[in-house]
Amino acid sequence: MPRSVNHVASRAKRKNLMKLAKGYFGRRKNVWTVAKNAIEKGLVYAYIGRKQKKRSYRSLWITRINAGTRQYGMSYSQFMGAVHKSGIALNRKVLADLALNHPDAFKAVFDKVTK
Numbered sequence: 001m002p003r004s005v006n007h008v009a010s011r012a013k014r015k016n017l018m019k020l021a022k023g024y025f026g027r028r029k030n031v032w033t034v035a036k037n038a039i040e041k042g043l044v045y046a047y048i049g050r051k052q053k054k055r056s057y058r059s060l061w062i063t064r065i066n067a068g069t070r071q072y073g074m075s076y077s078q079f080m081g082a083v084h085k086s087g088i089a090l091n092r093k094v095l096a097d098l099a100l101n102h103p104d105a106f107k108a109v110f111d112k113v114t115k
Contacts, residue, residue: 021038062092068106
């Protein structure tokens with residue numbers, strides 16, 4: 001008896017992967033082996049990029065908090081140490097938003113922390 005191959009499923013799998021290659025340049029968009037490698041590499045970069053995005057946002061928040069605290073003569077590390085010691089449960093994202101968009105609220109937090 002001849003070997004049975006499920007062409008429908010394998011074709012569907014290839015078709016779905018080729019959809020992911022839409023917009024690629026040259027053979028990456030229409031040659032199966034090249035497109036498959038390009039898609040796999042792209043998915044790896046997407047995974048890494050999601051981690052790097054979190055890293056870069058944290059760095060941005062730290063920079064904004066540092067700029068806000070320098071106005072009042074304190075460094076970022078001293079300020080964050082005082083925040084943790086005082087028991088204020090505001091994270092860096094919220095503190096950065098206050099420093100950038102609501103300076104009076106950030107000043108109130110700063111005053112509460114430094115007392």
